[in-house]
Amino acid sequence: MTVPETERSKISAIMRACRVINRMNQANPDAPKSEGLYYKMLSDYYTRLLNAHDEGKFIAAHTVFFPSEILYAMDIVPMHTEMTTWMIALFLGGQAEILSAGAELGLVPEICSPHRGLAGAFSLGALPRPDAMLWSNLICDNTAKSGELIMEMKKCPGFFLDHPFQRSETEDKYLISELEDMIGFLEGKSGRKMDWDKLSDIVAKMDRQIELFREIGELRKAVPSPFPNRGFLQLLTVDYLCPGQQDAIDYLEALRDELAEMVREKKGAVSPERFRLMTLFVPPMYLIGFMEKIGREHGAISVVEPLFTRWAEGRLDPSRPLESVAKKAAMIPERRSMYGPLGQEALQDLIDCAEQYRVDGAVYWAFMGCRHTCATVKLFKDLLNEVDVPMLTIDCDIVDPTINSEDEIREKLEQFFELLEDR
């Protein structure tokens, strides 16, 4: 299976889009400092990727929730495959082309669109050729199965990182041994050595990053809540692209300070704040602007996203860097409710979130490509019902705009807001 390389890299286009947004922010005296830092971080990430081969660096493509801390510590340039597909959708509107290319490879529509898209993007030559493909079963069958096709298309070596489903001493040790094997694989293929001191430093920064995520989460409990609807997608991006990186910390600290000031001044992201929402899964990427707009129009604000922004308790230990990388995999918010067994603790956490964040209603974005998440729709609805929180479910696709229209989503949300109002 050979795919011709083309020069149509969309990476430079993503980078340019980030730079334009950044220049617009700089020209706006009211734009928060954190926005500038966020887009600079994005722009730098993609600049590094774009220039990697020219600078003789090794590019490792990897799936979501992959411990890219290890790549940074080895001076390997990471390429987050799903996130990059999302960026193409978000900034360039290139969904149709890449999804169509994925279909041409024989990937059926039931495979989640970011994975069909990333295979399509590789086949089009829209992404730089990776020197290695890294993938894992965290978080689903799609991530577990997406690596081999890319390896074959791009004729590159690959490593599959096997994440145990549950947690026990044996399973934790297994994951650590998998990480060790992966480091061995990368050292062999890239000719670079693991810099353990650098990994310790990255782990320390990651620990700080998690602390900042938690502080931001606490600030969002305030009434009115200071964090805009689009914000949580930025939080995801930070962790996905720049774990344990200084530019991520700079952004999060600036954001934390801005939110703290808003809380002190009792300023909300929407005014007046009428509906405090719990967001389950992710709204479509291409509707971020729309979500901001409808939020402002109706005073509706997402205050908590249990599947994505609620980190488990625990600290990372820089003196035990590899163990900490493994531990982080168990602490990420997505692990508890999306990947691991849905035990009582995970279910109770959902109820706790509703209460602690004084949630009026929940919106579940039922992404049709994410089967294991959607399997929780009724369960979560039943649980939230027990604490008198109504839940709206909207079928959607996170990158493919042909599934729902903006009007249809507006109608559903407005009906839901009416219901909340009547209560």
Place this chain on the structure above:
Amino acid sequence: MVIDIKKSTSLPLKTLERFRQVNDTFPRTEQILEHKRQGNKVFGWLCTYVPEEIIHAAGILPVRVTGYSQEMELEDGNAYMYINNCSYSRSCLQMGLRGEYEFLDGMVAGSTCDGARRLLDLWQHYIKTPFHHILTIPRKYTEKAHALYYQQVVQFEESLEEFIGQQITDEQLHQSIDVYNRSRDLLKQLYELRKSDAPPVSGAETMEVLNASFRMPKELFNQWLEQLLDELGKSSVAHEGRARLMVVGSVMNNPEFIRSIEALGGLVVTDELCTSTRYWSDPVVLEEGQDPVGAISKRYLNNFPCARMVPSDERFNRILNLIKDFKVNGVISQIIRYCVPYAHDLPLLIDRLKGVGVPVLALDVEYGTSGSGQIQTRVQAFLEMLEARKR
């Protein structure tokens, strides 16, 4: 007596009727109800990475949880599991929610795929079978992966012992290994018959036998299968078809689907299904003095792999071997919608099969399908193409 596979709807195989009766009455079969009447326990299991011998050694009857035997409206399955989970898991869940498996004392699954693990989550929450267990199933075959899986099997054994209030002895495990290996050996003999140019048993009939194999006590199954093999040995029946086919893909246990292919003249001679070859293919190899749990765990992780495992070439190579051994002319891939592991593998599998000149018919199906009009049209066209290649 040469039988055109298109007309082979009623064959004089007496033992097959017994298997049919088990399947027709499942889940409330005479054997399961009798087992319960005697005060014994019955456990459901969900995928082929669950080590059945451990359950059997505990004196519990292991029964594979399957969904409806035909394509059904899945109102409850859809409501509780959402429409985008595979219809196999939705079908199983609906049967559970409607009390069809209320006799189960336990439910065991592996973290095989998203559908299986979520099915267990929801089963646990809404159906409340007394015992639940899920095993972490590694996706690799490395020594470390084997060590992890071994530990999972030991942990499962310990949980089971706690539940039943007694220890499972090595002697019991040895006996269970013998019973299950005998079953595997007999099923292998059944499949060997299908290698001939004109086999005495059809693909649909084989699937009926296989369905019964995980729905009744293995000891009785073995007796019946011995009788069936004896009958087949004496039978002058010889099935011939327009092409020799292999069925691959998602979980599938509806013999009507195979029958619909055979009704068009396609002779299904082998398969790569977790309800068929992948269920029975590898025996537990127990060396003298070896820990039986170690031997069992080694067999289950090394068995003919599901598409979940990495690297996929382990599975592809096994498929290629079967194609050669069974003289297969064409492959029918049937993938249940939203069965992602198999869907992801399909482009690579087609590529491998193209390399050996074997055409593939790729069907998107729902669990329980018996082969609708559209499927029949596509199978018919596929058979015509295979025939044209012969000329």
